[in-house]
Amino acid sequence: xxxxxxxxxxxxxxxxxxxxxxxxxxxxxxxxxxxxxxxxxxxxxxxxxxxxxxxxxxxxxxxxxxxxxxxxxxxxxxxxxxxxxxxxxxxxxxxxxxxxxxxxxxxxxxxxxxxxxxxxxxxxxxxxxxxxxxxxxxxxxxxxxxxxxxxxxxxxxxxxxxxxxxxxxxxxxxxxxxxxxxxxxxxxxxxxxxxxxxxxxxxxxxxxxxxxxxxxxxxxxxxxxxxxxxxxxxxxxxxxxxxxxxxxxxxxxxxxxxxxxxxxxxxxxxxxxxxxxxxxxxxxxxxxxxxxxxxxxxxxxxxxxxxxxxxxxxxxxxxxxxxxxxxxxxxxxxxxxxxxxxxxxxxxxxxxxxxxxxxxxxxxxxxxxxxxxxxxxxx
Ligand SMILES: Cc1cc2nc3c(=O)[nH]c(=O)nc-3n(C[C@H](O)[C@H](O)[C@H](O)COP(=O)(O)OP(=O)(O)OC[C@H]3O[C@@H](n4cnc5c(N)ncnc54)[C@H](O)[C@@H]3O)c2cc1C
Numbered sequence: 001x002x003x004x005x006x007x008x009x010x011x012x013x014x015x016x017x018x019x020x021x022x023x024x025x026x027x028x029x030x031x032x033x034x035x036x037x038x039x040x041x042x043x044x045x046x047x048x049x050x051x052x053x054x055x056x057x058x059x060x061x062x063x064x065x066x067x068x069x070x071x072x073x074x075x076x077x078x079x080x081x082x083x084x085x086x087x088x089x090x091x092x093x094x095x096x097x098x099x100x101x102x103x104x105x106x107x108x109x110x111x112x113x114x115x116x117x118x119x120x121x122x123x124x125x126x127x128x129x130x131x132x133x134x135x136x137x138x139x140x141x142x143x144x145x146x147x148x149x150x151x152x153x154x155x156x157x158x159x160x161x162x163x164x165x166x167x168x169x170x171x172x173x174x175x176x177x178x179x180x181x182x183x184x185x186x187x188x189x190x191x192x193x194x195x196x197x198x199x200x201x202x203x204x205x206x207x208x209x210x211x212x213x214x215x216x217x218x219x220x221x222x223x224x225x226x227x228x229x230x231x232x233x234x235x236x237x238x239x240x241x242x243x244x245x246x247x248x249x250x251x252x253x254x255x256x257x258x259x260x261x262x263x264x265x266x267x268x269x270x271x272x273x274x275x276x277x278x279x280x281x282x283x284x285x286x287x288x289x290x291x292x293x294x295x296x297x298x299x300x301x302x303x304x305x306x307x308x309x310x311x312x313x314x315x316x317x318x319x320x321x322x323x324x325x326x327x328x329x330x331x332x333x334x335x336x337x338x339x340x341x342x343x344x345x346x347x348x349x350x351x352x353x354x355x356x357x358x359x360x361x362x363x364x365x366x367x368x369x370x371x372x373x374x375x376x377x378x379x
Pocket of ligand 1: 127158
């Protein structure tokens with residue numbers, strides 16, 4: 001393993017595995033059908049210190065760094081959880097970091113602490129119906145009016161948007177599309193802020209996704225994160241964590257699918273012999289394992305560099321693309337090795353196959369990662 005293993009990290013893995021086994025696996029199918037995970041899950045995860053991993057104790061977190069968050073994500077999926085579960089339960093991983101970085105005690109007390117205690121749910125709203133890749137082109141606008149902003153616009157595909165109590169919202173504080181962005185925390189229940197329909201999706205069924213609408217929503221200036229017009233930089237700075245989380249979800253899903261397919265191929269016999277006895281099948285499993293492990297090693301390497309403060313924007317983009325490519329290959333091969341059973345809802349591999357498809361879209365698409373990589377190459 002590339003991330004340094006310590007007794008604390010072994011304990012964290014055990015804690016995560018025990019949590020998923022006891023609190024998630026018996027109910028995950030029900031949550032997939034319900035379209036969301038219950039609020040009580042956040043409280044349970046907070047009580048045992050899992051929700052706050054990666055956030056300092058000074059803001060209500062459990063301590064640990066990016067590498068510890070990665071271990072939690074990895075272990076949760078390898079224990080039979082899913083990337084959809086991570087998206088739903090750990091949405092605060094994208095909703096809170098800008099507030100924590102701003103060191104604004106008011107925002108930290110009102111939103112960060114209760115969220116890490118599992119009593120509030122937050123979301124991050126950047127994407128708009130007109131486009132998500134072009135962050136600078138955001139059209140939702142906030143006009144200053146005394147000690148308030150008046151917000152108009154809409155957001156879409158927002159993870160946990162249905163359940164969230166507040167939304168860290170990217171708004172334009174100049175004319176639409178000007179690129180001068182700020183982040184505002186907008187509370188559910190503020191007049192003019194409505195949550196549209198729950199969006200139905202290919203995968204991530206246990207993670208609710210919403211459209212949000214803002215019509216003359218008055219938001220106190222005190223809910224702005226950091227100085228005006230620093231939103232674009234804040235978003236870009238936090239993208240590294242989100243992208244590495246998605247990369248982790250990708251390689252961990254791949255690892256889990258290698259395990260599921262290996263077990264299946266040992267147990268399943270065709271033409272009088274176990275599938276795993278065929279060279280073609282063994283080589284397919286070997287290739288799946290190799291790609292998953294290579295992705296894991298590279299993501300860990302880049303995460304270590306991010307945690308050490310190195311400016312590795314290009315490498316983060318490469319890590320996401322490498323892990324997503326490994327995952328896409330593995331989930332497809334794993335489902336194929338399961339034959340007809342792999343296509344059924346009863347098969348865990350079926351869920352991973354559907355859930356995996358978003359990983360090359362969310363947090364910046366594979367094409368946008370390639371743009372970043374090309375720029376890093378001086379192209
Ligand atoms: C399940 C789910 C959860 C999500 N959760 C959140 C969330 O919590 N918060 C949030 O803000 N957003 C969220 N998103 C939105 C997600 O981040 C966007 O979908 C993503 O960034 C892509 O934006 P878009 O869908 O508008 O595609 P577009 O930007 O319209 O792109 C469409 C296609 O064109 C390609 N493309 C775009 N520009 C270029 C270019 N210059 N060169 C080459 N190709 C290009 C893209 O790669 C893509 O393939 C979520 C989406 C989904 C589906």
